[in-house]
Amino acid sequence: xxxxxxxxxxxxxxxxxxxxxxxxxxxxxxxxxxxxxxxxxxxxxxxxxxxxxxxxxxxxxxxxxxxxxxxxxxxxxxxxxxxxxxxxxxxxxxxxxxxxxxxxxxxxxxxxxxxxxxxxxxxxxxxxxxxxxxxxxxxxxxxxxxxxxxxxxxxxxxxxxxxxxxxxxxxxxxxxxxxxxxxxxxxxxxxxxxxxxxxxxxxxxxxx
Amino acid sequence: xxxxxxxxxxxxxxxxxxxxxxxxxxxxxxxxxxxxxxxxxxxxxxxxxxxxxxxxxxxxxxxxxxxxxxxxxxxxxxxxxxxxxxxxxxxxxxxxxxxxxxxxxxxxxxxxxxxxxxxxxxxxxxxxxxxxxxxxxxxxxxxxxxxxxxxxxxxxxxxxxxxxxxxxxxxxxxxxxxxxxxxxxxxxxxxxxxxxxxxxxxxxxxxxxxxxxxxxxxxxxxxxxxxxxxxxxxx
Numbered sequence: 175x176x177x178x179x180x181x182x183x184x185x186x187x188x189x190x191x192x193x194x195x196x197x198x199x200x201x202x203x204x205x206x207x208x209x210x211x212x213x214x215x216x217x218x219x220x221x222x223x224x225x226x227x228x229x230x231x232x233x234x235x236x237x238x239x240x241x242x243x244x245x246x247x248x249x250x251x252x253x254x255x256x257x258x259x260x261x262x263x264x265x266x267x268x269x270x271x272x273x274x275x276x277x278x279x280x281x282x283x284x285x286x287x288x289x290x291x292x293x294x295x296x297x298x299x300x301x302x303x304x305x306x307x308x309x310x311x312x313x314x315x316x317x318x319x320x321x322x323x324x325x326x327x328x329x330x331x332x333x334x335x336x337x338x339x340x341x342x343x344x345x346x347x348x349x350x351x352x353x354x355x356x357x358x359x360x361x362x363x364x365x366x367x368x369x370x371x372x373x374x375x376x377x378x379x380x381x382x
Numbered sequence: 383x384x385x386x387x388x389x390x391x392x393x394x395x396x397x398x399x400x401x402x403x404x405x406x407x408x409x410x411x412x413x414x415x416x417x418x419x420x421x422x423x424x425x426x427x428x429x430x431x432x433x434x435x436x437x438x439x440x441x442x443x444x445x446x447x448x449x450x451x452x453x454x455x456x457x458x459x460x461x462x463x464x465x466x467x468x469x470x471x472x473x474x475x476x477x478x479x480x481x482x483x484x485x486x487x488x489x490x491x492x493x494x495x496x497x498x499x500x501x502x503x504x505x506x507x508x509x510x511x512x513x514x515x516x517x518x519x520x521x522x523x524x525x526x527x528x529x530x531x532x533x534x535x536x537x538x539x540x541x542x543x544x545x546x547x548x549x550x551x552x553x554x555x556x557x558x559x560x561x562x563x564x565x566x567x568x569x570x571x572x573x574x575x576x577x578x579x580x581x582x583x584x585x586x587x588x589x590x591x592x593x594x595x596x597x598x599x600x601x602x603x604x605x606x607x608x609x610x611x612x613x614x615x616x617x
Contacts, residue, residue, distance in 0.1 A: 220484065221408040222557045237410060237605040238555040244409040244463075255553055257560040257588075258408070258434075259492040262485025266504065296481055298459035303511065304485030307504040338508035 176318075176347035177364045184209040186274050186315050186345050195224070197265070197305055199275035200243040202315045206274050216252065218270055220301040222261045225253035242301065262301065266308035273309040275302060277316045277341075279331045282378035284341040284353040286314065287333035299336055306337035318346035318375050325377035327351065327358065348372050357381040384545045385597050386576055390420035393570050393598045394537075397421060401534040402430040404491065404562040405443060409435055409462065410606025412555035414539040414572045415442045417598075419616050421537070427451045432491070432533060434484060434558055436460035436468035439610035444468065445617070452477055456531070458484035464610065483511060488561055490531035495564025495593070500529045536566035539603065540589070543573035544580075547594025548587045556588065563593040572600045 177185065179202050187209035190196055197218045198206050207217060207228070217226040219241045226241060227248035235246040264270060279287040286306055289299035306312050319325055327344060344351045349363035349372050357379030363372050373380055387393045394417060397403060403421070407413030422445055431452045436459075437444025444467040446452055455477060460468055471477040482490070483505045493501055502525035506512050516527040538559040540549035549571055551559060563569045571589075576599045 219554070221411070221554050223554050236553065237607050238412070238553040240409065240411050240554055242408075244411075249553075255551070255556055257556050258484070258488035258558045259561045262488050265485060296479065297461045298457070298481060299483050299511075300459040301484040303483035303509065304503075304505045307507070308485075335509045337506075 175364070175366045178347070180205060181364070182315050182345055182347060185350065186313060187211075189272065189274070189313055189343065190215050194271040195269060197270050197273040197309065199273065199302070201276045203274040203276060204241075204243060204245070206315075218261075218264070219247075220261050220265065220305070222256050222258055223253065225250045227253070262304050265301070265304050268308060268310065270305075270309040272311040272313060273305040274313045274315055275305065277314045277326070279326050279328055279333050280314050280316070280341050280344055281328050281331045282353070282357045284339040285331045286312070286336045286341050287331040288336050290334050292334065302336050306340040311342045312340050313343045313345060314341050315345045318348040325375060327376045327378045329378055348375055354381060385547045385591070385594060386545050387596045387598050390416055390598060390600070391424065393417065393596050394420045394424045396568055397424060397426045397535050399426050400428045401426065402432065402532075404432040404533040404536040404566055406536070406538040406557065406559035406562050407433065408554070408557040409438060410442070412539050412551070412557050412559050413442050413606050414537045415604045415606060415609070416600045417537040417570060417572050418442045418446055422446055422449055422451065422617060428453045430454040430456065432456045432531060432562070434458050434487065435462055436465060438462035438606060439464045440467060440615040441609040442606050442616075445615070447471060447477065450476070454478040454480065456480045456482060456487070458482055458487050481511070486511075486528050487531070488558065490528055491558070491561045491565045494530040494532035495561060498530060500527050502527055531565065533562070533566040534568065536562040536569040538563050538569060538571050540571050540573040542575055542577050542582055543571055543594075543597040544577055544582055544591070545597070546579060547571065547591030547597055548582050549573065549589040549594060550582055550586060551588055560589045563589045568595045569593055570596045570598070572598050572603065574601060574603060575599060
């Protein structure tokens with residue numbers, strides 16, 4: 175059985191270590207916060223907050239207290255607020271250890287595309303281009319294939335790029351792959367998914 | 383010195399057709415809804431607007447766009463829960479879009495306010511946003527040159543303000559507001575409460591008054607998300 179969204183998020187949470195400052199993107203990456211357990215992780219939200227707390231209880235939402243996905247969240251005792259220029263200063267300045275982001279396409283050289291589909295409306299890159307340019311490690315979490323069953327893990331991206339050679343690790347519903355010299359290396363597969371299944375679902379070059 | 387003004391109409395009266403207007407906020411958080419609505423009432427058109435987003439629903443920035451006042455939008459993320467207004471005008475070719483990575487947008491504004499005409503950033507190198515821009519290598523890595531961004535007017539939202547324009551903000555509503563305050567010839571701040579000089583601890587001033595031209599009190603400011611839940615339409 176391939177992993178579901180929550181299992182992918184739980185797998186991504188294993189990448190995080192005590193003491194890390196981490197930025198989580200919109201979608202499945204947001205769910206990663208549910209699986210950090212006892213680890214001492216500080217979440218950065220690029221709209222200007224360090225120390226993001228969990229979602230509020232109903233009736234306690236504050237529209238001035240939102241994450242980068244514009245969901246209401248809560249403060250923690252360690253929380254700090256700052257302006258957008260300071261926020262991206264810490265991102266480009268290398269202070270954020272890891273970013274976990276969604277993607278439309280990833281290529282075997284680490285290229286990432288996740289901000290627009292030509293001919294359709296521009297979604298916008300938001301902070302994604304700055305994050306991939308500045309953080310220590312970029313982990314992509316996404317479905318391995320699109321709705322038509324085509325691989326999103328490609329030899330070359332077809333969509334406009336968010337960054338070139340920026341992705342370090344790819345976590346999909348089928349398994350985990352690392353970007354290495356010459357292509358991608360399989361780190362593990364989801365339970366019940368074989369390496370052959372993973373290779374068959376992947377357009378990118380897989381190296382041993 | 384007294385920078386307080388008593389009406390929203392007076393506050394936005396300096397805005398002329400064709401001006402560049404920075405509007406603070408990240409989505410609805412920190413968006414100066416009352417100032418934007420006053421700008422709609424005021425009538426200035428052919429505006430270039432700088433905001434992180436492109437409006438949501440039919441209030442605030444979305445309403446300004448819906449009224450046909452915005453010729454060009456500079457933003458990082460045009461999609462929202464209800465981006466219908468922007469989307470329709472964009473598809474109809476009635477609004478120009480300059481899309482800028484969020485950190486580059488913030489730094490261009492910061493540079494504009496700090497007298498730095500251009501800077502190099504790693505963001506966007508090798509992508510469409512770098513096309514046509516100078517690049518350079520520093521210590522073995524490639525960077526893109528980006529230029530400062532300045533405005534005629536900035537509309538921002540704070541929490542507390544005093545007669546000298548010293549401001550504080552509330553939680554994540556700070557976002558682009560303090561940087562935009564520095565980058566405009568005229569900065570107009572709406573605050574939830576105007577307090578006597580000295581009531582804001584000098585250690586806690588986030589935007590020093592030198593960056594602020596006018597302060598207006600809007601107690602209990604509207605929140606975009608709440609207006610949208612009520613399906614509000616402005617005007």
